[in-house]
Amino acid sequence: MEPRSKSIEIGLNAAIVAVEKLEPLILVTTRDEAGAGDARDALPFGPFNPLAHRTLEMGLRSWVGEQAALELGHVEQLYTFGDRGRHASPGDEGPHVVSIGYLALSRIRENTRATIAGYRAEWRPWYGYFPWEDWRDGRPEILGDVIMPLLHDWAGETPGPAERRLALPRAVRLKLAFGEDTSHWDEERVLDRYELLYEAGLVEEALRDGRAAALDRGEAPRLGRPMQFDHRRILATAISRLRGKLKYRPVVFELMHDAFTLTELQNTVEAISGRHLHKQNFRRLVEKAALVEPTGAVAAATGGRPAALYRFRREILEERPAPGLRVGARH
């Protein structure tokens, strides 16, 4: 192994989001091997070739279009992940891969291709990876039963010298990310929470990366469905960003059909933000924001009074600087 240089490759990773039947889904690839128990979900990945594509985003759109037969709506760069060890497998050789994470929104289409670059591709609910993030039916029990007790144990331990120089002590970080009681949950801190769980050795990725802290803890649970490499970190970043963006950009509509009922819209927002919203306040918000207009038609009744159908008012983009659904604190 040479001391000073190592070749670098750039990869583009996309967290492609769609919503269907009240569930936010993301597109993942899995190795479709029979007996292999260690097959893990991965985000679709494509190399960046500066000769073929003028910009990073164009490179991304192009291979997603080719390989998954998907057209993407809103696309935004999230973060560039370059930590050594992110592709850690014992005795790592080969080039260092720096990957640039992207968030992309899409409507589900039947004809999503079933394989991407030889891997099986499928849509999976994102809360499978982050069960503690779904508060739509109240606080998930796993938080009180499993997560918080273990994190409090972890916060009680004495950190190593490297960690002690960081700005905030463990207990404080815990309080900020997960809230104290059941009330101070900030749905945008998805990444903060995942990183604490990682540091505390409560997700499988931490064990795999060989963190000593994790090994100490005999039968620690492995929370949520794991992913390959650091893809769950990228996904956590994507969820954080999308939950925030909802509030000042009309991005939800990229996940809706052309016509929808207000309840469907509310359900979609709730699915993404992982919280239950107050019906009237949500409706007033939508109305005041002038984000939608009635189509005149009504939805085929789904077991009650038929609902009026609406469409997105594209003109809002020209009228207001930050058109979004500033969904508030509680309810």
Next chain:
Amino acid sequence: MEPRSKSIEIGLNAAIVAVEKLEPLILVTTRDEAGAGDARDALPFGPFNPLAHRTLEMGLRSWVGEQAALELGHVEQLYTFGDRGRHASPGDEGPHVVSIGYLALSRIRENTRATIAGYRAEWRPWYGYFPWEDWRDGRPEILGDVIMPLLHDWAGETPGPAERRLALPRAVRLKLAFGEDTSHWDEERVLDRYELLYEAGLVEEALRDGRAAALDRGEAPRLGRPMQFDHRRILATAISRLRGKLKYRPVVFELMHDAFTLTELQNTVEAISGRHLHKQNFRRLVEKAALVEPTGAVAAATGGRPAALYRFRREILEERPAPGLRVGARH
């Protein structure tokens, strides 16, 4: 030239910010050649070597520390810029450079080294690069006199087919970025504004990158001080981000001395956000946010009643989820 592969290098670019005497400054390097008229300011740049540093941020801190003898406070990744043509010089050879932009905050120290990697280093006011962003004394005249008329001309032209497929027409983008009348200025849209000026061919970088639109326009002004490559885009991103971050994180204090008067704090916030703030409202904001506490001492009078000195209350980090100075719309 080979068709399919081109080697890629990763560079880290830092927009290092400090504030002194009411001016936000950034650290730039300049070629110190006698007659060379084309020497342009550049952001400090360092390569990323994954063998030497475990994470990107550690790599950045390390070479800034070594080369500029600066200790950085808050550091945050901004965006990864990889467009082909960003290092455009006619007949481009050599590796493609992808650069990861960072925002870093620092207090000015006398002993900032005078050269970085052989280039002269100095602190320069950031409004030199973006004169239209400084609204502290009201709307800058250059906006009404020069910028808006030229941008309106540009918005009136018929765009090419590639641009027409983009979401928003020129006139709408203009309105969103620069506001309609003097009142709807959103100080966070620094990057949007710079990119419009670039597309309209009103900054030197656009001419240099050989945009046809720019050449058409005979004696177009070259607004603001130019920078090398796409560094001014990185700086615009940094300013946007910092102006936004002020509002929900106590980052200003990284730019202040340990003890300061409330007026100094207000001046610093005004310098960064480029706006004049209402005195009482600012003070009430600071008080309600519980961000500071009196030291008990008073400042040596500077031509009036002596001011009480305050210090940052670090405890706030543990108390509130989003401690910042939510400076409001006007005033």
Next chain:
DNA sequence: TCAAAAGTGTTATCCTTACACCCATGT
């Protein structure tokens, strides 16, 4: 006629904005 979902009206509270005024010091 009853369950299920759609849809509305109103009030208390807090936060933001703006106003106008008083205080302590140096010259």
Next chain:
DNA sequence: ACATGGGTGTAAGGATAACACTTTTGA
């Protein structure tokens, strides 16, 4: 005494969060 910047009290308006109730359909 007066200029200069420091420092405060209070009222009007708007946005938010919560309340409970009516309407329209299908089974």
